[in-house]
Amino acid sequence: MTLTIATWNINSVRSRIKLVEQFESDRAPDILCLQETKCMNDQFPSAALKKLGYEHLAINGQKSYHGVATLSRVPFTDVEIREFCNKGDARHIAVTVDTDKGPIKIHNFYVPAGGDVPDPEVNDKFRHKLDFLNEMTEWLQGEETNCNAILVGDLNIAPHENDVWSHKQLLKVVSHTPIEVEQLAKVQNAGNWVDSVRNHIPTSERVYSWWSYRSPNWAKSDKGRRLDHIWATPHIADQVSAIEVYKTARAWEKPSDHAPIIAKLDVEWRNL
DNA sequence: ATGACTGTCGTAGACAGA
Numbered sequence: 506m507t508l509t510i511a512t513w514n515i516n517s518v519r520s521r522i523k524l525v526e527q528f529e530s531d532r533a534p535d536i537l538c539l540q541e542t543k544c545m546n547d548q549f550p551s552a553a554l555k556k557l558g559y560e561h562l563a564i565n566g567q568k569s570y571h572g573v574a575t576l577s578r579v580p581f582t583d584v585e586i587r588e589f590c591n592k593g594d595a596r597h598i599a600v601t602v603d604t605d606k607g608p609i610k611i612h613n614f615y616v617p618a619g620g621d622v623p624d625p626e627v628n629d630k631f632r633h634k635l636d637f638l639n640e641m642t643e644w645l646q647g648e649e650t651n652c653n654a655i656l657v658g659d660l661n662i663a664p665h666e667n668d669v670w671s672h673k674q675l676l677k678v679v680s681h682t683p684i685e686v687e688q689l690a691k692v693q694n695a696g697n698w699v700d701s702v703r704n705h706i707p708t709s710e711r712v713y714s715w716w717s718y719r720s721p722n723w724a725k726s727d728k729g730r731r732l733d734h735i736w737a738t739p740h741i742a743d744q745v746s747a748i749e750v751y752k753t754a755r756a757w758e759k760p761s762d763h764a765p766i767i768a769k770l771d772v773e774w775r776n777l
Numbered sequence: 778a779t780g781a782c783t784g785t786c787g788t789a790g791a792c793a794g795a
């Protein structure tokens with residue numbers, strides 16, 4: 506038995522509940538981490554998701570914006586929510602599940618997008634993004650270093666040259682600027698995280714998880730970015746046997762602008 | 778041509794996404 510974990514920026518869970526159902530039917534991940542749910546907890550379509558087999562729901566929503574949720578067939582032994590930058594934003598939730606390799610903590614993050622201008626002096630949203638990453642770094646290098654963990658989500662940064670359609674043209678575009686890439690590396694180092702997607706797909710190959718709505722020929726022009734990530738602590742990273750970017754979902758009717766990413770782990774969770 | 782868009786709230790158009 507394996508454990509499959511998916512991350513997907515759904516861009517409104519209420520508008521795209523049918524797409525979540527389609528994804529469950531196609532790939533049936535055991536744990537599905539959603540970002541940009543865009544609704545308060547009492548508006549969350551819990552009943553429809555429980556029908557899909559996701560009996561265990563960890564939800565951190567807010568009105569209109571942001572919001573994360575972790576849906577699971579596996580029971581949680583713990584749920585934790587952390588607020589960043591004292592803004593009251595719903596951008597993180599962590600669950601813990603029991604496996605034959607011991608407990609695994611699964612962080613689900615939605616990092617701020619950062620607005621248009623990549624200068625913290627003139628753009629408060631960019632400053633917020635950098636502050637958020639700093640807080641992540643400080644927290645992760647604290648008490649979070651010694652347990653088995655996975656960190657997924659829309660981190661809104663494409664770190665490598667082949668994580669964007671044009672490294673040169675995006676160097677000054679928020680999501681691929683050197684300062685962001687550097688800050689993301691600090692977060693990664695702080696938790697000793699392995700980039701599981703790049704561990705399975707070499708950096709010489711292009712990988713994207715997001716394509717703008719503004720391009721009607723998004724598939725043909727393929728001007729994407731890898732904004733969504735699956736990281737794991739070293740021992741768990743060794744158990745990741747497959748990675749898939751489910752690009753099919755980006756071509757569905759009324760899609761999210763992000764595609765799901767799936768990791769398959771050789772980890773036992775049933776009948777422990 | 779990095780835009781030719783999209784969701785929420787609320788009922789027009791601002792705001793956010795990235």
